[in-house]
Amino acid sequence: MNYEILIHSVLSSPFLAVGLSGSALMLGYVATQWWTVAARYRFEAKRSRLELDALHQKIEILNRKAQEAPESAWNGYRKFTVSKKVEECEDTYSFYLTPHNGRPLPPFKPGQYLTFELNPPNADKPLVRCYSLSDGALSDDHYRVTIKRALPPADEPNIPPGIVSSYFSDNVKEGDILNVKAPSGRFFLDVEVERPVVLISGGIGITPMLAIARYLTHIKDNREIYFFFGCRNSVDHMFRDEVIELQKANPNMRLHICYSRPLREDVRGEAYSHEGRVTVNLMKEILPSSNYEYYLCGPGPFMNTLVHGLYEWGVPKKDVKFEAFGPATVKSNPNEPKVKSETGDQAVIPIEFARSGKTVPWDSGMQNLLEFAEKNGITTIEGGCRAGSCGSCLVAIKQGEVEYILEPGSAPEEGTCLSCICRPKGNMVIDA
Ligand SMILES: Cc1cc2nc3c(=O)[nH]c(=O)nc-3n(C[C@H](O)[C@H](O)[C@H](O)COP(=O)(O)OP(=O)(O)OC[C@H]3O[C@@H](n4cnc5c(N)ncnc54)[C@H](O)[C@@H]3O)c2cc1C
Structure with a gap:
């Protein structure tokens, strides 16, 4: 059979002709698909490259700004306009703040807070309070804080909020327009240390954790993040959608929401992941090991239990970082050495409040001098942020020395102390 006859008989066979044209169509289809996928891949790769370039540029600008921070931060109070107020959940609002003079804002370290001075009509003097920054740290045109109404203690409902x-x-x-001090505070994510983190918060303590999680997501950091959040139920579950969006954007983030008192309509697996409180036992079940950096913020008892629970689990103290929103804080180890009186006697350490004409023995159960003064009816020391930042509690020392439980935001003048973050080293005379 010569080739002409062969080709002719092949082409004239209807089955073969259909088969060949089918194969040609299939090949064409595969080629088109391949081309589309390749084009999409090229497009996505280009877009990622552009996004990455933009991100690198942004980080570079922010790094440069961070280096310039002493100039771009400000001293004292600066005017900010409330540009947006958003209800996050019952009794909790976010406030977006833009600088009144329109000048760019310095970056902050995720976890830090702002200090406000306000003049509520029912207060006889300006009041100073701190609120953690709850947004990512990469915006230079606004800050955000989120504030929950501090309700009276459960056993004293008649006390005003x-x-x-x-x-x-x-x-x-x-x-x-509000008066705001520059971001400060020593509780912040250590960006230099690329260790996986566990973010643990209860209630409004979520604010610094959100800033940390947002920051890590924005810079596309690869570290593992375990995000534990505890609240009563869906009524006070703040930032639910925002955190879910973050989790979608960050494949390294694992979210564990605990409801201590879920409502009938709260569906486990949807609204929340675990019934009960955030506990170290839960972490032992979930975390592959204890080898993480832990950041905690929440109500006093929550923090006290968790911080000591983590120590007991063997987590080194240096890996447990926590922020207390006010005086309710982690109680120090009762076995730590007690302050000594001048006579070496550990039992009675007299503290004299000279202006008030009162001398009282130091109570080792007290967290700091301010708390001790308040407990003893001394009204001449102002309580502000209670975190060593605002300077309201500054008091002159006439005799004696103090030790700081927290490092002061800025060193107090010689012969004075920030009474909210220090304890006496021994006998003292204070100008209060
Ligand atoms: C670093 C830091 C960051 C913070 N970040 C945030 C944050 O992001 N969001 C947030 O909401 N808060 C935050 N706080 C807490 C915040 O600074 C305030 O402490 C909080 O808002 C309460 O202030 P206040 O003026 O409303 O309450 P205060 O008037 O100081 O009252 C405090 C509590 O005492 C109760 N009280 C009033 N009178 C009495 C009385 N006679 N006896 C007993 N109790 C009484 C009140 O009901 C209330 O529960 C932070 C605190 C710090 C130090």
Whole structure:
């Protein structure tokens, strides 16, 4: 058979002709698909490259700004306009703050806070309070804080709620101008150390954790993040959608929401992941090991239990970082050495409040001198941020020395102390 006859008989066979044209169509289809996929891949690769370049540029600008921070941060109070007020959940609002002079803002370290001075109508003097920055740290045109009304203690419901937090909830509105100090605080993510982190928060303690999680997501950091958040139920589950969006954007983030008192309509697996409180036992079940950096913020008892639980689990103290929103804080180890009186006697350490004409023995159960003064009816020391930042509690020392439980935001003048973050080293005479 010669080739002509062969080709002719092949082409004239209907089955073969259909088969060949089918194969040709299939090949064409595969080629088109391949081309589309390749084009999409090229497009995505280009887009990622562009996004990455933009991100690198942004990080570079921010790094440069961070180096310039002493110039771009400000001393004292700066005016900010409330550009947006958003209800996050019952009794909790976010306030977006833009600088009144329109100049760019310095970056902050995720976890830090702002200090506010306010004049609520029911207060006889300006009041100073700190609020953690709850947004990512990469915006240079606004800051965000989120404030929950401080309710009276459960066993004393007739006491009025917190003055400043209520003022923010009820009175502060968009367009208002507020006095704000530059971001500060020593509780922040250590960006240099690329260790996986566990973020643990209860209630409004979520604010610094959100800033940390947002920051790590924005810079596309690869470290593992375990995000534990505890609240009562869906009524006070703040930032639910925002955290879910973050988790979608960050494949390294694992979210564990604990409801201590879920409502009938709260569906486990949807609204929350675990029934009960955030506990170290839960972490032992979930975390592959204890070898993480832990960041904690929440109510006093929550922090006290968790911080000591982590130590007992064998987590080194240096890996456990926590922020207390006010005086309710982690109680120090009762076995730590007690302060000594001048006579070496550990039992009685007299503290004299000279202006008030009162001498009282130091109570080792007290967290700091301010708390001790308040407990003893001394009204001449102001309580502000209670974190060593605002300087309201500064008091002159006439005799004696103090030790700091926290490092002061800026070193107090010689012969004075920030009474909210220090304890006496021995006998003292204080100008209060
Ligand atoms: C570093 C830091 C960051 C913070 N970040 C945040 C944050 O992001 N969001 C947030 O919401 N808060 C935050 N706080 C807490 C915040 O600074 C305030 O402490 C909080 O808003 C309460 O202030 P207030 O003026 O509303 O309450 P205050 O008027 O100081 O009252 C505090 C509490 O005492 C109760 N009280 C009032 N009178 C009495 C009385 N006679 N006896 C007993 N109890 C009484 C009140 O009901 C209230 O519960 C932070 C604190 C610090 C130190």
